[in-house]
Amino acid sequence: MATPLPGNRTLEILSKAEAGGYGIVAQTCYDAGMAKGLVRAAERNKSPAILQLFPITLAAGGGPFLQYCLTLAHNASVPISVHLDHATDAEHLELSIGLAEKGIKFDSIMVDASHADNEEENIAIAVPYIKRCVAAGVATEVELGRLEGGEAGLREITGGMLTDPANAEHFMKETGAHILAPSYGNLHGSYKFIGGPKYKLEILKDLQQRFKGRIPYLCAHGTDELPDQLWRDLVESGVSKFNINSWARDPYCETLSKSLADKPFPDSEEAAVEAFAKVCDRFMNLLGSAGKA
Numbered sequence: 001m002a003t004p005l006p007g008n009r010t011l012e013i014l015s016k017a018e019a020g021g022y023g024i025v026a027q028t029c030y031d032a033g034m035a036k037g038l039v040r041a042a043e044r045n046k047s048p049a050i051l052q053l054f055p056i057t058l059a060a061g062g063g064p065f066l067q068y069c070l071t072l073a074h075n076a077s078v079p080i081s082v083h084l085d086h087a088t089d090a091e092h093l094e095l096s097i098g099l100a101e102k103g104i105k106f107d108s109i110m111v112d113a114s115h116a117d118n119e120e121e122n123i124a125i126a127v128p129y130i131k132r133c134v135a136a137g138v139a140t141e142v143e144l145g146r147l148e149g150g151e152a153g154l155r156e157i158t159g160g161m162l163t164d165p166a167n168a169e170h171f172m173k174e175t176g177a178h179i180l181a182p183s184y185g186n187l188h189g190s191y192k193f194i195g196g197p198k199y200k201l202e203i204l205k206d207l208q209q210r211f212k213g214r215i216p217y218l219c220a221h222g223t224d225e226l227p228d229q230l231w232r233d234l235v236e237s238g239v240s241k242f243n244i245n246s247w248a249r250d251p252y253c254e255t256l257s258k259s260l261a262d263k264p265f266p267d268s269e270e271a272a273v274e275a276f277a278k279v280c281d282r283f284m285n286l287l288g289s290a291g292k293a
Contacts, residue, residue, distance in 0.1 A: 009081035023287030037276030145183030186222035208238025
């Protein structure tokens with residue numbers, strides 16, 4: 001079973017979200033400006049949030065950038081944790097857990113072994129890393145099943161496998177993880193090529209009934225292009241953590257690029273940060289976390 005981690009920011013944020021029936025924005029940030037945008041939105045909406053990094057960003061910035069994100073998040077006027085998404089390769093797991101063991105630690109890390117051939121292999125790969133995370137006070141997320149697609153710096157996954165809720169109890173007990181990323185028809189990247197999202201919400205509702213009021217908390221991956229009602233449906237189906245990437249990233253990059261054509265960098269960066277923050281504003285209100293901090 002998962003080891004309790006008293007005071008862990010990610011778990012405290014998700015526990016309150018599940019009890020309150022709202023979702024948490026876990027926004028991917030690629031640089032300091034995006035991190036500032038997320039924190040700005042969280043503070044002005046009085047919303048808890050999760051500042052999320054990809055392994056490729058951690059590898060580029062190392063401990064100094066992680067420390068920047070931790071300082072920014074942990075000194076905010078609202079609860080914000082820092083999470084590493086999709087730590088799949090050994091080098092990224094060693095980097096992130098090694099930093100945690102030296103005192104520069106994520107609040108939570110996704111130990112992603114969903115590329116394994118089966119669930120038992122997934123467990124065998126993940127457990128040694130999860131034990132080290134727990135020893136350092138870091139909460140962990142795992143994926144049961146497999147999502148198709150890929151994101152920045154991550155391996156491209158084919159052959160998606162839906163989560164079998166009947167296996168979830170065993171899987172979570174054996175891994176000792178705290179957050180579950182299920183596969184219910186979601187994918188990384190665009191849904192345009194399959195005619196839009198075709199979610200099996202009954203998988204989530206089954207997991208919600210099995211685990212309501214206790215670990216694991218459910219996380220939604222693959223949220224690009226979703227209509228507003230589907231976000232609400234996911235909250236009602238028990239999802240507490242919502243991974244968000246390109247919704248805010250693209251306006252940030254577009255705004256920065258256009259502004260630099262006729263404005264100095266500080267002004268252009270401020271415009272980009274605000275564009276990023278406005279997207280976070282929208283999702284904090286859509287998911288119901290605004291005013292909950």
